[in-house]
Amino acid sequence: MTVLRSDLAFFAGLAILAGFGLSVGSLFGTYWVIVALNFAMWIALTQSWALFSGLTGYISLGNVVFYGLGAYTVAVSFKVLPLWVAVPMGGLVAAVFALMIAVPALRVRGPYFVILTFGISELVKYSILNLETYLGKSSRLLFGAPSAEAVLYTMIALAVASSVLMRLVKSSTFGRGLVAIQGDETSAETVGIPVTRFKVMGFTLSAFIPGMVGGLMALRSTYFEVLQVFNPFISFTIVTMAIIGGSNDARGPILGAAFLVFLSELLWSSAPRLYMILLGAFLIAFVLLAPSGLVGLLRKYGEGHSK
Amino acid sequence: MDLLLSPQLLFSALVLGSLYALIGVGLNFVYGTIRLLNIAHGDLVMIGAYAAFGLFTALGLSPMFGLPLIAGITAMIGAGLYFGLFKRQLENTTSVEQLEANSLLLFFGVSVILQNTMALLFTTSPRAYQHLDYVISIGGLDMTLSRLLALVVSLTIVFAISMFLKFSIYGLGISAIIQNRDAAKIVGIDVGRVQLGSFILGFGVAGIAGALVSLTEQISPFMGFPFTIAAFVVIILGGLGNISGGIIAGILLGFIEIYSVALTSATYRSILIYGVFVAAIMLRPQGLFGKAQT
Incomplete structure (x- = not known):
């Protein structure tokens, strides 16, 4: 019964957050549309990261590759395919790429996997x-892309979808299998968990939404530039948000994204270096002092009160 | 064919390769021996480069004489990080995987902080200085004294380190810890002290490498990352903790980089480096000279 109630609270909270995001443009104006878009984007990206890396402990430092491939798909097919095909296609391309690299990449564990994912991206x-240089396209302009509001609505849908997915997967047999893999792969195999299949499925699943997010962001920025959409800083931010929020609970990525989006609103335009330094300091502080992130702190606080 | 046989190219490849070997040796102390995934290693190279630049432009001190001081600066950063961040992690974390994951995140934080602090203090514009740039000609080969010195000094240090590890009691202690940490403890090796020593040596060597790099190319706060990648290629190909393997891998990487750029074009450089990197991890995670599953 308590499980059900906490599920209910989570979905209600998510719905309120989404509803607020949808109405932010008419309430506060265009600037906040961009902030809400950023927030929704980071939720979708971090949630997808947590779905695989948070549950299995295989830390991926290259998730920007999915984002970038989605953006590239949309940029290449712009004005060729309708957008409602192109954006999901971006997700599909990212997922197929994840599937292709999953088997060789997931054979290596621990730190090798981390630096391998970075190297691949x-x-x-x-x-x-x-x-692109060979094709003579240093950057591609996307004229006539949809409005910021339209992108925001779709992005909120993705943020909600990724959060619901994370929540559902975590409490499913599949999700428990992924968590067991984090514990000990050999014993997970022994108790009948199809370790390789689960890892490949999880990795592929975690690529789909970031691919669509990348496609949407290409539309939002109205141009496509390789170094920008494949910027490793995006992967690093995802990991930092997941660690600060807590990565084995669907609430974590939302809290982590909220925290860093707030911090960057405060500092990014006026003091970008200071923002980066603080980002590093927070990451270190959370790893050392609160390894289960904001969610862990919340849980501890809740337990203290119910006693 | 003329291109391939050019002594100039050979010399450049040797200089770069020896620097890679030296940077790889530094990482080997911290990652190869105590399994801390130091992705800030290249940033310590950057700090060393800035220290050399600062000593030269402010005090007129040649990096050649400043090397001990520069190594001291980065070694102190290493000791500070050991006591501030890693000592408790090393003592309390029982699973190696947890330790590796945590160290990665901690060093990532350190890396971001170092890069941006330096960018804040010294701006992001690249810097360079002219020192010891007399051209020496031997046969058909023209080389600047600074690059020759970078080559000689880095090879000497790498060689000295491998001798030190093979024959000193400290080196034997490190080998013992790599083989079996618990057993090493039982036979009376002070694991904590050896770990601190590894930090100091690894970071000190990174500083020296940075000073030598600053003799051969421009420096900037964000120069470190490619060196981190190169260092990982070197120690993975050479084998974890294997110093002589790392020397060969470093020189090999230098050759691959210089010759491929000469033969194709500079735009393929990054593809090649990351290609070698990805292939090394996927195909030979145990290193070129290692046995499978050691």
Whole structure:
């Protein structure tokens, strides 16, 4: 019964947040549309990261590759495919790419996996950069892209979808299998969890939404520039948000994204270096002092009160 | 063919390769021996480069004489990080995987802080200084004294370190810890002290490498990352904790980089470096000279 009640509270909270995001433009004006869009984007990206990396402990430092591939798909097919096809196609391309690299990449564990995912995303970045130079396109302009509001509504849908997905997966057999993989792969295998299949499925699933997010952001910025959409800083921010929020609970990425979006609103335009320094300091502080993130602190606080 | 046989190219590849080897040795102390995933390693190289630049422009001190001081600065940063962030982690974390994951995140935080603090203090514009740039010609080969010195000094230090590890009691202690940490403790090795030593040596060597790099190219606050990647390629190909393997891998990487750029074009450089990197992890995670599943 308590599980049900907490589920209810989570979905209600999510609905309120989404409803607020949808109405932010008419309530506060255009500037807040951009803030809400950013917030929704980071929720969708971090939630998708947590779905695989948070549950399995395979830390991916290259999730920007999914985002970038989605953006590239939309940019290349712009004015060729209708957008309602192109954006999901971006997600599909990212997921297929994840599926392709999953089997060789997931054979390596721990730190090798971390730096491998980073290396793969950089490799793809420079490969596409050279391809674009070869094609004679240093950047692509996307004229006539939909309005910021339209992008925001779709992005909120993705943020909600990724949060619901994370919540559902976590309490499913599949999700418990992923958590077991984090504990000990050999014993997970012994008790009948199809370890390789689950890892490949989880990795592929975690690529789909970031691909669509990338496609949407390409429309939002109205131009496509390889170094920008494959910027490793995006991967790093995702990991930092997940660690600060807490990555094994669907509430974590929302809290982490909220925290850093707030901080960057405060500092990014006036003191970008200071923002980065604080980002590093918060990351260190959370790893050392609160390894389960804001969600962990919240949980501890809740327990203290119910006693 | 002429291009391939050019002594100039050979020399450039050797200089770059020896610097990579030296940077790899530094990372080997921290990652190879105590399994802390130091992705800030290249940023310590950057700090060393700035220290050399600062000593030269402010005091007129040649980086060659400033090397001990520069190594001291980065070694102190290493000791500070050990006591401030990692000592408790190393003592309290029982699972190696947890330790590696945490160290990655901590060093990532350190890396971001170092890069942006330096950018804040010294702006992001690249800097360079002219020092020891007399051209020496031997046969058909023209080389600047500074690059020759970078080559000689880095090879000497790498060689000295490998001798030190093979024959000193400290080096034997490190080997013992790599083989079996608990057993090393039982036979009376002060694991904490060896770990502190690894931090100091690894970071000090990174500082020296940075000073040498500053002799050969421009420096900037964000120069470190490619060196971190190169260092990981070197220690993965050379084998974790394997110093002589790392020397060969470093030189190999230098050759791959210089010759491929000469043969194709500079735009393929990054593809190649990351390609080697990805291939190394996927195909030979145990290193070129290692046995599978050691």
